[in-house]
Amino acid sequence: MTDTQWETYEVFHQSKRGDAHIHVGSVHAPDPEMALHLARDQFARRLRCASIWVVATRLITATDYQDETFFAQTTDKSYRDPKTFGAPDKLDPHAS
Amino acid sequence: MKPNTPLQTLLLSLADDELILGHRDSEWTGHAPILEEDIAFSNIAQDEMGHALVWYSLVETDTGRTPDQEAFEREWDSFTCCRFVSYPKGDFAYTIMRQFLFDQAETVRLESFLESSHPGLKEAAGKIIREETYHLMHSQGLVHRLGDATPESRKRMQQATHMAFPQSLGIFEPLEGEAELVSGGVFAGNRSLQAEWLRRIIPVLHSVGLSVPADPGGVRDSCIPDYGGRIRDHNEHLKELVDNLQSVYRSVPGGTW
Numbered sequence: 001m002t003d004t005q006w007e008t009y010e011v012f013h014q015s016k017r018g019d020a021h022i023h024v025g026s027v028h029a030p031d032p033e034m035a036l037h038l039a040r041d042q043f044a045r046r047l048r049c050a051s052i053w054v055v056a057t058r059l060i061t062a063t064d065y066q067d068e069t070f071f072a073q074t075t076d077k078s079y080r081d082p083k084t085f086g087a088p089d090k091l092d093p094h095a096s
Numbered sequence: 097m098k099p100n101t102p103l104q105t106l107l108l109s110l111a112d113d114e115l116i117l118g119h120r121d122s123e124w125t126g127h128a129p130i131l132e133e134d135i136a137f138s139n140i141a142q143d144e145m146g147h148a149l150v151w152y153s154l155v156e157t158d159t160g161r162t163p164d165q166e167a168f169e170r171e172w173d174s175f176t177c178c179r180f181v182s183y184p185k186g187d188f189a190y191t192i193m194r195q196f197l198f199d200q201a202e203t204v205r206l207e208s209f210l211e212s213s214h215p216g217l218k219e220a221a222g223k224i225i226r227e228e229t230y231h232l233m234h235s236q237g238l239v240h241r242l243g244d245a246t247p248e249s250r251k252r253m254q255q256a257t258h259m260a261f262p263q264s265l266g267i268f269e270p271l272e273g274e275a276e277l278v279s280g281g282v283f284a285g286n287r288s289l290q291a292e293w294l295r296r297i298i299p300v301l302h303s304v305g306l307s308v309p310a311d312p313g314g315v316r317d318s319c320i321p322d323y324g325g326r327i328r329d330h331n332e333h334l335k336e337l338v339d340n341l342q343s344v345y346r347s348v349p350g351g352t353w
Contacts, residue, residue, distance in 0.1 A: 005131070027132050028132050029132065031241075033237065034237055037230070037234055037237065038133075038135075041135050041136045041139045045139065
């Protein structure tokens, strides 16, 4: 079925400055400015929010789920994994 | 019931405008042409009712009558909202035009209250105006987009302008005892607010090619203000709305959950 509504914009939400913007959903909107307003109504009313990004869905270049070979690891690359030495979960910058 | 003081008259007119328009906005819930606008209007409806609560609470400090009593126990012909907010929601163009004209009026009104000699009014205006800014961005944004989008949208927005303009002049219907409020520095008065409001709305409407009945050569009958609301002279639209608004409350008087 064709979508008779406005085009979609993907919405990215940041809960505080410095955090990553996280994809939270999408909105229909006639242009980016209205998309921001409508995203505010839908995603920023109850969540704590420092910033919102919107980007037209059509501008996103994405992989195809059918294309399984895109991520394939066909040869043994375990030598690249840093698993032969331990590291603390949280590095202490003041440790000598 | 004791007659209202001029301040109570002002506060009740503000509160009733917000409550009734909020109810009309809520009628789009589940029916708006676009899902996102459905959510936006439901959001705006709740905000307007929140503003009504602020004004009713200020009345309560004077009269002891609670916001629930004001909203749910008064008869429909005791409300002092302007007639403009009581009319059926119409098509989406009319709804957007009404919201735009009202949001501009509310903004002008709140800006005047920021200078008020009445501390409660001033403080409340400071809180409400932050939300109102976004209502105005929303409604004005859609006036810009629908005003010159397609022949159909232009036609409907023009019809909406002609219908809503004289009704919206009713927002500024003089209040009983208003002169006392103006001389006491409580607010600038409806005549002055209306002049400022016209200075703001007309350029926006002209910028998208919409003509206003007040323009030179416009339809003079469409400039006669739709007064009556502030003196409780309403029509069946408000009666029907208030019946609906109060139906649950009146079915179990004093009920709580």
